[in-house]
Amino acid sequence: MGTRTKQHALAAAILLTAVASWVVTRGEGVGPAEPPSRPVAPSPPDPGPHLLLGNPSRAAAGPGGPNNYLLTGPAFAASYNRDKGGPNWVSWRLHWSDFGPLRRGGFHPDGALPAAFARVLPGDYHGTGFDRGQLCPPADRSATQQATDATFAMSNVVPLAPHLTRGAWRGLEEYAGGLARRGAVVYTVAGVEGVGGTGDNGPADVIAGGKVTVPARCWKVVVVVEGGTGKAEDLGRVTAATRVIAVIVPNDPSVGRDWGRYRVSVREVESLTGYTFFDLLPPPIADQLRAKRDEIPVPLAAE
Template sequence: MSKFTIAVVAGASAAVGAATTAALYGIGSKKESSASTIATTTTTVSNPGATRTTPPPPAPVPLPRNAVPLQPPVDPAGVFQYGFPGPVSDIRNACSLTSSFNRTTRNPHWVAEHITPASLLMTGGDRRHSYFAEDESIPEKFRAKLKDYFRSGYDRGHQVPAADAKWSQEAMDSTFALSNMCPQVGDGFNRDYWAHFEDFCRRLTSFYPSVRIVTGPLYLPKRDPVDGKWRVSYEVVGHPPNVAVPTHFYKVVFAEDGKTGGKVSLGAFVLPNDRIPNDKPLQDFEVPVEAVERASGLEFASLLPPARRKKLCQEVSCSIIVKEYAERQRTPLTPPPAKGIAAQASPIQK
């Protein structure tokens, strides 16, 4: 999907028609109709709404034109006495990430992280001691479950990667909660191009003292080849179906110069949840931040004034470096190539 298509898709809105239910009145049995007729012929009433057993309905109280009653006759907010319907975002503040959870899709709305040169050099955590776990802070009926991913054909895809949280075992463990996961295509994406993209974000710390990243899923519409209409369609995994499979993923990157009120190099990327060739340029997935905001319903930089903004891909070369998986895990701080230099390429295996 091209950057132009992403922006169009993100800004498109689909009107959903709601089915209406007709209320039927005055339908009764023939016996009831007969009784009503008898009563009408034997009883004379001045008010057609009155009967022998019920008083007439109150006459409407007319209000002056454009008048507003002092006391509203209804209280819609009274439903809160039974509980707040939501939506509830389930904000999670862990030592290595902050996130907001979507109870409908069982995926996060967004997950935010912060990496620095110092945090990436620390090695207090080891992923061999970490285990995938359900997030018990989310009500059981809304959370993603380990069994949902079993034989689903998808990876449990970290939104904040474990490699960004090596500075302590607790930090690394916190990235393995399923509230930090989404179903991702494995070969060709989660274990390949997406991993190279995460490596690019880490290498930014060679140029910036502070890098903040917000990552999350998208469910973008696709044009139907038959009727030409745009529709949102995604798979749901689990038995019973429980966790939505995103069509795309985004990252919004804030590369900070470290100065109070300083410049921030801003970059936004949207990648399809699908196999991506390693020779695909990363800049092909760059989009305006506003496109991600309109597609996700979120806001990322509303408090960042234009005077402080720079464009990330004009400051550094937005390109991936493709290496053997084991080698990439050992050298996370390899600096990005110079501008204009194509990404290095070599076979990927895991």
């Protein structure tokens, strides 16, 4: 056999061996790689504890919504209104671990707001006849100095009549705080509505040269989760029997200490504000919670 013939025979043998090997491996189920799987859609972002029951105005951070601008942080979540110079609402979870010794704090502008927003300063309230009303109270964030300081950001502040902040509004704050100290987890949304309140200097629609709007009314929705943990599983603990407290209070000196007489249904707060509460709850439960008005007897504070 010539050299060229031997080379051809060797090449043919190699080719046959390769074909046989391919047939065997195909028979063993080793074939082409499976096509790549479709990408999995990302999970929706965790709303965090302060928006566990929902985002009532669908606030979002971004250039498209300066008057419904979402702020989120360790202390609370808020919908900020650039044109009104304050929050539309503030939402927070209250657990017994949020309490500590009462701490001092100093009012300050919120650095988390976009630079293009007008800065509301603590001094803008001086001499106006209105208190710097903190919607999320410092007592609810007294576990650490950092948490307390967050409640002194001007993004948590609205102009409130002194009779309100030191009367019914404070009374409900203390009542809700007492429920949390006794073991419940309390989820609260507090906000303002309308234009025009009455402070120590008389009625006003705006202060700070028009930079800050004075609200006509304040409202609050409180959900009391007994046996809660303050974590995401509390969403499943809310039932149609869960206690809900809602109030609408005028921003004027007529308000005394008896916050109980201002109780309404959550549905009435929705009608007033245009917001939707409890949108993360199952609809049948949410509907029942919105419809009921709290009538549990509450202590009457001295006037």
